[in-house]
Amino acid sequence: MGVLNVTPDSFSDGGQFYAPSTAIKHAQKMIADGADIIDIGGESTRPGAAEVSEQAEIERVVPIIEALREQFPKVTLSIDSRKPEVMAAALHAGANFINDINALQSDGAIEVALEYDVPVCLMHMQGTPKTMQDNPQYDNVVQSVLDFFEQRVEACMRAGIDPDRIILDPGIGFGKTVEHNLTLIKNISTLKQMGFPVLLGVSRKSMFKTLLGRAVDERLPGALAVSQFAYFQGTDVFRTHDVAATRDLLTMSQYLIQNEPT
Numbered sequence: 256m257g258v259l260n261v262t263p264d265s266f267s268d269g270g271q272f273y274a275p276s277t278a279i280k281h282a283q284k285m286i287a288d289g290a291d292i293i294d295i296g297g298e299s300t301r302p303g304a305a306e307v308s309e310q311a312e313i314e315r316v317v318p319i320i321e322a323l324r325e326q327f328p329k330v331t332l333s334i335d336s337r338k339p340e341v342m343a344a345a346l347h348a349g350a351n352f353i354n355d356i357n358a359l360q361s362d363g364a365i366e367v368a369l370e371y372d373v374p375v376c377l378m379h380m381q382g383t384p385k386t387m388q389d390n391p392q393y394d395n396v397v398q399s400v401l402d403f404f405e406q407r408v409e410a411c412m413r414a415g416i417d418p419d420r421i422i423l424d425p426g427i428g429f430g431k432t433v434e435h436n437l438t439l440i441k442n443i444s445t446l447k448q449m450g451f452p453v454l455l456g457v458s459r460k461s462m463f464k465t466l467l468g469r470a471v472d473e474r475l476p477g478a479l480a481v482s483q484f485a486y487f488q489g490t491d492v493f494r495t496h497d498v499a500a501t502r503d504l505l506t507m508s509q510y511l512i513q514n515e516p517t
């Protein structure tokens with residue numbers, strides 16, 4: 256899953272892909288580099304980021320989705336949003352995957368996922384983007400995440416969402432210390448035991464600043480190390496800004512376990 260931020264304030268690429276033509280070129284490159292999914296987001300969720308209105312978010316993502324859908328009929332286009340109105344507009348424009356850092360907890364979000372019958376990634380977050388990194392605490396971070404997913408899966412299934420559409424993501428960096436992040440990564444196989452595909456996003460995240468002292472543009476080796484570990488723990492989808500390198504990592508990992516890539 257390649258990240259396409261269409262926000263003027265995204266932390267890791269400085270909003271350099273905001274102009275529609277630039278964003279589309281960047282998506283084309285990620286697809287050429289081997290991305291199966293393009294994750295399109297119009298709202299920055301970094302701590303302290305400005306709130307964006309529904310209308311502004313829709314105006315940012317819809318033209319990009321329309322253009323990419325026309326050029327790439329088969330690529331999965333993911334809408335990264337917490338807002339049901341934005342999800343609906345994006346799905347109507349040709350997106351066919353929901354990536355919700357709020358795990359469909361906004362009023363009306365489950366109904367949109369149900370109406371369009373698309374895969375949904377439910378991500379765990381403690382708190383809200385504004386305050387989530389102010390001293391996050393858990394008794395047992397793995398158990399908290401499992402309990403949360405049990406509740407969310409139950410709510411989705413009660414509403415009629417097909418369980419085959421559900422993907423789970425522990426939400427690295429979303430209301431978590433570096434220790435919490437490491438514990439969750441080490442326990443991906445426990446999360447896999449719930450029986451759903453797992454998505455992981457570590458690309459360019461601040462744990463690599465804390466653990467390695469790396470600036471945003473120096474974090475790829477750290478992310479690749481985590482991604483290979485996560486792959487061998489059963490992770491199914493990798494959300495990354497660095498598609499070519501991540502694709503090579505996964506191809507090599509597949510050669511090592513089964514002699515050919517899938």
Ligand code: 8Y7
Pocket residue numbers: 258296300301335354355356376378424426427454455456457458459460494
């Ligand atoms: C994640 C995410 C972000 C993640 C999923 C960033 C939108 C922050 N991170 N979605 N989004 N998982 N599912 O650093 O880890 O890219 S935004």
